[in-house]
Amino acid sequence: MTREEIYKALDEVFEEVFDDESIHVTDTTTAEDIEDWDSLEHINLVVAIENRFGIKFNMSEVTSMKNVGEMVDIILERQ
Amino acid sequence: MRELEYPFDNDYILKKKKSLKKELLANERQFIEKKIAILGGSTTNDIKLVLELFLLNYGIKASFYESEYNKYYEDAMFENLELEEFHPDIIFIHTTNRNIIRYPEITDSESEVNAILESEYERFKEMWERLFEKYHCSIIQNNFDFPTYRLFGNKDATDIHGKINFITKLNLKFAEYAETNQNFFINDINYQSAQYGLDKWGDPFYWYMYKYAVAVPAIPNLSFQVANIIKAILGKNKKGFVLDLDNTLWGGIVGDDGVDNLTIGEETSEGQVYTDFQKYILEHKKMGIILNVNSKNEESNAIAGLRHIDSILRPEDFIAIKANWNPKSNNFKEISQELNVGADSLVFVDDNPAERAIINQELPEVSTPNMEVPYRYIEVLDHSGFFEVINFSKDDFSKAEMYKENAKRRQLQKSFTNYDDYLKSLNMEAEIGGFTSIYMARIAQLTNKSNQFNLTTKRYTQAEIEETAQDQLHITLYGKLEDKFGDNGVVSVVIGKQNKNRLDIDLWIMSCRVLKRDMEYAMMDSLVEQCKKRGIEEIYGYYYPTAKNGMVKDFYGLQGFEKVSEDPEGNTVWKFEITDDYKKKNKFIKVEE
Numbered sequence: 001m002t003r004e005e006i007y008k009a010l011d012e013v014f015e016e017v018f019d020d021e022s023i024h025v026t027d028t029t030t031a032e033d034i035e036d037w038d039s040l041e042h043i044n045l046v047v048a049i050e051n052r053f054g055i056k057f058n059m060s061e062v063t064s065m066k067n068v069g070e071m072v073d074i075i076l077e078r079q
Numbered sequence: 080m081r082e083l084e085y086p087f088d089n090d091y092i093l094k095k096k097k098s099l100k101k102e103l104l105a106n107e108r109q110f111i112e113k114k115i116a117i118l119g120g121s122t123t124n125d126i127k128l129v130l131e132l133f134l135l136n137y138g139i140k141a142s143f144y145e146s147e148y149n150k151y152y153e154d155a156m157f158e159n160l161e162l163e164e165f166h167p168d169i170i171f172i173h174t175t176n177r178n179i180i181r182y183p184e185i186t187d188s189e190s191e192v193n194a195i196l197e198s199e200y201e202r203f204k205e206m207w208e209r210l211f212e213k214y215h216c217s218i219i220q221n222n223f224d225f226p227t228y229r230l231f232g233n234k235d236a237t238d239i240h241g242k243i244n245f246i247t248k249l250n251l252k253f254a255e256y257a258e259t260n261q262n263f264f265i266n267d268i269n270y271q272s273a274q275y276g277l278d279k280w281g282d283p284f285y286w287y288m289y290k291y292a293v294a295v296p297a298i299p300n301l302s303f304q305v306a307n308i309i310k311a312i313l314g315k316n317k318k319g320f321v322l323d324l325d326n327t328l329w330g331g332i333v334g335d336d337g338v339d340n341l342t343i344g345e346e347t348s349e350g351q352v353y354t355d356f357q358k359y360i361l362e363h364k365k366m367g368i369i370l371n372v373n374s375k376n377e378e379s380n381a382i383a384g385l386r387h388i389d390s391i392l393r394p395e396d397f398i399a400i401k402a403n404w405n406p407k408s409n410n411f412k413e414i415s416q417e418l419n420v421g422a423d424s425l426v427f428v429d430d431n432p433a434e435r436a437i438i439n440q441e442l443p444e445v446s447t448p449n450m451e452v453p454y455r456y457i458e459v460l461d462h463s464g465f466f467e468v469i470n471f472s473k474d475d476f477s478k479a480e481m482y483k484e485n486a487k488r489r490q491l492q493k494s495f496t497n498y499d500d501y502l503k504s505l506n507m508e509a510e511i512g513g514f515t516s517i518y519m520a521r522i523a524q525l526t527n528k529s530n531q532f533n534l535t536t537k538r539y540t541q542a543e544i545e546e547t548a549q550d551q552l553h554i555t556l557y558g559k560l561e562d563k564f565g566d567n568g569v570v571s572v573v574i575g576k577q578n579k580n581r582l583d584i585d586l587w588i589m590s591c592r593v594l595k596r597d598m599e600y601a602m603m604d605s606l607v608e609q610c611k612k613r614g615i616e617e618i619y620g621y622y623y624p625t626a627k628n629g630m631v632k633d634f635y636g637l638q639g640f641e642k643v644s645e646d647p648e649g650n651t652v653w654k655f656e657i658t659d660d661y662k663k664k665n666k667f668i669k670v671e672e
Contacts, residue, residue: 013094018097044094
């Protein structure tokens with residue numbers, strides 16, 4: 001998958017998890033930008049992304065990812 | 080909703096829970112509202128959110144209290160105004176092996192090990208007792224899952240210092256407590272974790288990252304089981320099976336292949352599959368689940384199949400046998416009407432997806448599990464949780480008999496032209512009195528199951544019923560009806576609250592299986608008598624309309640009440656003045672107080 005394709009797929013996951021079809025994520029999107037993205041929803045998001053891309057994040061990645069861009073970097077590297 | 084029936088997709092539910100909730104709430108069904116407190120020994124957020132979905136799917140709209148992270152013990156043991164104000168109907172204590180404080184050390188003596196076991200158990204027992212005393216509600220408690228490692232290997236199960244051995248003993252003690260406490264229920268996560276796969280269930284990633292003791296992907300399994308216990312407490316279990324025959328109860332088609340060529344019996348592998356499935360169905364009959372047949376067949380062929388020498392199920396095991404060429408949805412409706420059991424209480428068991436689709440379309444409230452691979456039939460039915468057992472009441476064991484007796488009554492009724500003569504011929508005897516402990520479970524069950532003959536549709540848990548029975552200001556009455564065909568068990572319940580010289584009726588319900596038998600009059604006579612003893616002069620009755628209780632709209636009018644008021648929603652208030660010359664209304668039932 002290219003970076004663009006990953007973004008497209010990520011949009012779908014975010015839209016489903018937060019039940020909001022208007023969400024579009026970019027490199028700089030963080031939890032601040034999405035209303036329902038709190039620490040409790042973070043886990044559901046992580047699990048949904050792992051399932052979508054067939055990858056597993058490790059513990060330090062889950063805690064250290066600062067924005068969607070870093071998330072995409074990991075997905076690109078892992079796939 | 081198909082997405083929330085077994086076998087469900089855990090990841091899908093977790094991901095889509097927001098939109099699933101919206102969809103469930105958009106449904107125009109009537110919900111029972113209940114308050115549920117979750118006291119957690121680890122993170123419970125998603126457990127709550129997914130539990131909410133499964134409950135909505137069962138017609139239960141829950142509001143929740145959730146303890147702060149791992150504050151289950153403090154919430155239970157110390158003053159807690161928020162929880163008191165919340166006034167829970169049900170408390171669910173979500174603890175796991177992560178909440179065991181002390182395990183035996185390798186060097187501990189046997190008596191030291193026992194002391195540790197006792198202290199772990201006592202900590203929980205004190206909590207249950209305090210909660211029950213304080214909140215007087217049903218309590219659901221997890222037992223313990225096993226840890227994902229075994230220090231001694233297999234010996235961990237048998238050595239008194241092993242964690243597996245310790246947890247097994249602790250779980251047995253929990254089970255013993257559940258056996259003797261009717262409002263206490265164990266959610267068996269020890270089984271659930273085994274079924275899910277222990278390593279995945281206890282995946283430590285979710286513990287270290289988010290303090291979820293049960294891995295997030297496993298949560299729907301856990302929440303589903305808790306929802307099953309709750310719907311069973313609230314009397315929303317299924318009541319019976321409607322079964323197809325060909326390729327469901329036996330292999331082959333009896334009309335085409337002939338009785339002698341059916342696949343059933345111990346001789347072949349395939350035959351064993353159907354034999355075991357029939358045994359599984361028969362076990363249900365023994366616990367009071369009613370069995371019916373809905374098959375496209377000549378009736379003679381259907382009966383011949385059930386008389387096959389290897390058929391475990393016999394024609395006598397079924398209440399209604401519909402074997403004909405009518406659409407199965409018509410047969411299904413007829414069965415539901417004849418038994419006087421809502422279609423939503425019957426499970427349709429058929430291997431043919433086209434037949435299931437017709438039922439889904441015509442009767443969307445019916446559960447139609449996917450019966451696809453014969454050797455998985457048992458698994459599909461079993462894991463669906465249709466018949467979650469709460470307490471066995473004697474009534475449950477004799478339920479099948481009761482439905483048979485009803486069929487005989489209907490026949491007798493047909494032979495009389497005068498209805499009064501028919502009632503006389505039934506030789507009815509009733510037992511009417513204040514709630515007593517042996518009937519509490521049945522009374523609570525009735526208050527949650529009755530929808531049609533139910534004036535206020537107020538629901539009670541068993542704990543609330545017990546509390547009301549003890550309260551001096553309440554008049555409680557249960558009515559049990561017997562006739563020459565058999566015992567109907569407890570069929571009617573009335574609860575009224577005294578306020579000086581007046582009584583307000585909070586609840587008046589009756590099981591529809593004794594409609595038009597004069598039982599409502601017998602109950603009224605007893606109620607009036609109780610009122611007289613207490614110096615009550617007037618009785619107020621209330622009717623609150625719902626989608627299902629139209630049949631009792633004018634009930635109080637028929638009982639001789641006068642309508643006092645009616646609001647735009649159709650809620651009515653009725654008044655009855657007790658006079659000295661009150662004449663008993665019941666003419667056909669001999670009443671024993």
